[in-house]
Amino acid sequence: xxxxxxxxxxxxxxxxxxxIPLGSIQAGGQNVYVREVxxxxxxxxxxxxxxxxxxxxxxxxxxxxxxxxxxxRLCAGRPRFTPKQELFPLLPRFxxxxxxxxxxxxxxxxxxxxxxxxSGWVGMQLKRHWGIPQFHTFHSLGKIRxxxxxxxxxxxxxxxQIEQDIITTCDKVLATNPVEQELLNKxxxxxxxxxxxxxxxxxxxxxxxxxxxxxxxxxGLVSIRPIMFVGRFEFNKGLTVLLEAMARLLKHRxxxxxxxxxxxxxxxxxxxxxxxxxxRELKRLVGxxxxxxxxxxxGPLSHPELARYFAAAEVTVVPSYYExxxxxxxxxxxxxxxxxxxxxxxxxxTVSDGETGLLVPPGDIEALERALACVLENSVLLNHMxxxxxxxxxxxxxxxxxxxxLGEMYRFANLEEEASAYExxxxxxACQ
Numbered sequence: 343x344x345x346x347x348x349x350x351x352x353x354x355x356x357x358x359x360x361x362i363p364l365g366s367i368q369a370g371g372q373n374v375y376v377r378e379v380x381x382x383x384x385x386x387x388x389x390x391x392x393x394x395x396x397x398x399x400x401x402x403x404x405x406x407x408x409x410x411x412x413x414x415r416l417c418a419g420r421p422r423f424t425p426k427q428e429l430f431p432l433l434p435r436f437x438x439x440x441x442x443x444x445x446x447x448x449x450x451x452x453x454x455x456x457x458x459x460x461s462g463w464v465g466m467q468l469k470r471h472w473g474i475p476q477f478h479t480f481h482s483l484g485k486i487r488x489x490x491x492x493x494x495x496x497x498x499x500x501x502x503q504i505e506q507d508i509i510t511t512c513d514k515v516l517a518t519n520p521v522e523q524e525l526l527n528k529x530x531x532x533x534x535x536x537x538x539x540x541x542x543x544x545x546x547x548x549x550x551x552x553x554x555x556x557x558x559x560x561x562g563l564v565s566i567r568p569i570m571f572v573g574r575f576e577f578n579k580g581l582t583v584l585l586e587a588m589a590r591l592l593k594h595r596x597x598x599x600x601x602x603x604x605x606x607x608x609x610x611x612x613x614x615x616x617x618x619x620x621x622r623e624l625k626r627l628v629g630x631x632x633x634x635x636x637x638x639x640x641g642p643l644s645h646p647e648l649a650r651y652f653a654a655a656e657v658t659v660v661p662s663y664y665e666x667x668x669x670x671x672x673x674x675x676x677x678x679x680x681x682x683x684x685x686x687x688x689x690x691x692t693v694s695d696g697e698t699g700l701l702v703p704p705g706d707i708e709a710l711e712r713a714l715a716c717v718l719e720n721s722v723l724l725n726h727m728x729x730x731x732x733x734x735x736x737x738x739x740x741x742x743x744x745x746x747x748l749g750e751m752y753r754f755a756n757l758e759e760e761a762s763a764y765e766x767x768x769x770x771x772a773c774q
Contacts, residue, residue, distance in 0.1 A: 352453070
């Protein structure tokens, strides 16, 4: 291995820039994961370069992300926002630009950590080019997503094949919870010993319980019982299901209409001249359902702002059709907010039914309505779930712990690669 590679890792997140506002297009749990992992690794002495697509020309080509780490934005021939469904043809150029960037700076890496299947394709090419270990976090599994929502754009068969190639090529597949591990075993036949469960974390300095009434007062929600929704305005996030359930709830329990309000975090800043089509359609649906007085669009929120709203909420709702992990649920629970979530994927693991929240079938409007009514009208249950959520999460759900586990894996796999190359009598080429 070339000198200088120790404690240097490449994170690839082609469609998920870790520094763009959360809740905007293509900014969700993956962006948070990549940012928090990079910063936590940086704090333990790692140098981290995060490679992503340069989707906004107003952003610099590079941004600092800790004392020794950075985000590197590569245009790959298209320096503008590109939906992830259209990014696949740009990947060969993206790969070449990563190699060029590293060569110009004599950058050498201990390991590659790719995120999502698009980044996984790039990671496979770089693993072959440099001969270094590749770790992969899927964030979303194509076969599970295809069964949950209507796929758009690129043929899902292409994605299925590449996901299988990633599993074959990479050194470790990182599942973010035991449920994802089971899905990988069942649908992708991942070989024994190739999966490692490394949970997602939560920033305890930002997400922690606060006095609910004082927080509501500070946010101007004194006479309101807020229900929180946080996420991108995509079909699979289930916001339309939540709006339908809200309409039914207020129709059947009119006494709740005086105080209940749904606060929606995500999308564009309210009142901007140009709104995405999905956001306009959601606002139109709010009007059709007669919910104008009961729904407020907050726009994208920073993590400190989001934490205050979680702490103020009666309940946070995550009605997704599919979530590999569900960071929103974890962050809400860390703030003492009970969570009503779809009983799918990682949400089934993150939310303890009847303890820290309630689980409902995905897309079931009536079940979601009943769960909302149960939480809002049963003060004993609500207080119990608040108490259980406020008792805190184990140390397993912290980014420093996740970074410790990842760092150990990066080093160990690299030593294995070196030993294998030595035994075969060939030099391990880590840079060209």
